[in-house]
Amino acid sequence: MTWVTACQLAEIEQEGAKRFDHEGRTYALYRAPDDSVYCTAGLCTHEAIHLADGLVMDYEVECPKHSGVFDYRTGEALRLPACENLKTYQVEVVDGEVRVAIG
Amino acid sequence: MDGIVIVGAGECGTRAAFALREAGYSETVTLIGAEPHLPYERPPLSKPASEGVQLKSICTKDALRAARIAYYQGTSAAKLDVHSKLLTLDDGNAVKYDALLLATGASPRRLTCTGAEYVLDFRTYSDARAIFSLANHGARFAIVGGGLIGMELAAVLRGKGVAVSVIEAAPRPLGRAVPARFAAKLHARHVEEGVSFYLGQGIAAITVGAVILSDGTAVPADVTVSAIGVVPEISLAEAAGLATGNGVLTDAGLRTSDPHIYAAGDCAAVLQANGSHVRFECWRNARAQAETAARNMAGTTVNFTTIPWFWSDQYDLGLQVAGLSQPGHASVVRPLSNGEMEFYLDEGRLIAAAGLGTGNSVAKDIKLAEMLIAAGISPDPDLLADPAVNLKSLLKNVRAA
């Protein structure tokens, strides 16, 4: 398991998302209403659109282009046109720093 | 049971076929499409892509099979007999139906001037293939029509080093669907990118090598593409005696004048609360109407109420518009970190919003605006204008109230 530091917790808006790029791959980090942090693959599974530009409501993120919806905790595709689930990554927050297990 | 037959396998017809299954409909579903491909999405045809023209399928063959949708690829419906509930196909076969959905979409409006036969249309995958096969670096293109499709095409062509002239009959481009503030910003961006505009000009003739404008100006062009709008594909409905106007007329539940026939998507003109019939030409509308029609055909009774919404991508800019604004409505501008947004109020009530910014940066706020519009509220314009006021908190206050 490789852990990388993605950003500071304070850089992610509460009930919001932030894009994180690392070694040619793109991820989306989410800060839930309860301040817990999650990470999924960065691009929507329907078309290559950055999910971090999408609206986060509770535990869901909506694709900014075609309105597909995912549960970012599990990566589950909840609404069409998205039908394939998102890959998710383990996250830990240590001293205000967000770290992601990317592989 | 003869099941449900869907005419037109575009975004709308295809979505409807799957939505029938999602609604629990278990009889035969037949999807008839004139084009020689699996159903595909049109928006990517006019968006920048490094790999050339994309054929982005809406679904796989396996998905059609798994949902037991009988797909007649490359087959046109030629005649509709509403009394015998029989649809005759161009290959001579006929299918009977219990209920039928017209999802025939729209076709490009054609120029009628001399030389119109030299002009390319832009609606289908094969149109896109024809256009982009000629889009070599240094080629000169004239685009007739400065609407969304014409302007998107201009942006993609500039990215390929093609010289582009846009000819528009109105005094400014994007006048029909895009609020004036953002139409002006997009226009300015195209000028910056080197697109030449000929505004307020009709076309006298198309020749090999030039487009001749009504004032006599010759605009040099190796290729001319027409993007002067679309007309709803209503010929089948008209011949069958269904009520038509600017589209196949439906009630609020998308049912046509024949109780067994529905219409949805670009071909449908849907009854509104004010008594008029309105036809939309956008991707999400095609899907949303497909879902409503499918539910009604499967036996429920729901009205179509989704707020119209569309996007357009030009260069690195993304435009999104939710709701329908009228020129007379009050407007409030809200600066965003990578763009700008405008709200439209009708006697205080929020009825539409639009945003323009880099990439998809306006999407979140437009989505929130859409939910605020749906809530039917009259927000304080000062709060809308203040970027420090989170639209999500406004929405939460409305929902809590």
Ligand SMILES: Cc1cc2nc3c(=O)[nH]c(=O)nc-3n(C[C@H](O)[C@H](O)[C@H](O)COP(=O)(O)OP(=O)(O)OC[C@H]3O[C@@H](n4cnc5c(N)ncnc54)[C@H](O)[C@@H]3O)c2cc1C
């Ligand atoms: C280049 C381009 C870019 C676009 N970009 C955007 C965008 O960025 N955002 C947006 O919101 N919208 C966009 N749109 C609009 C969007 O694609 C349409 O609103 C949508 O495709 C409408 O879907 P539809 O199924 O109602 O009609 P269509 O897509 O027109 O599909 C109708 C289908 O029915 C078939 N058909 C017609 N008659 C028959 C018959 N008698 N028998 C069998 N088949 C028949 C046609 O061949 C066609 O395949 C774009 C459109 C184009 C052309």
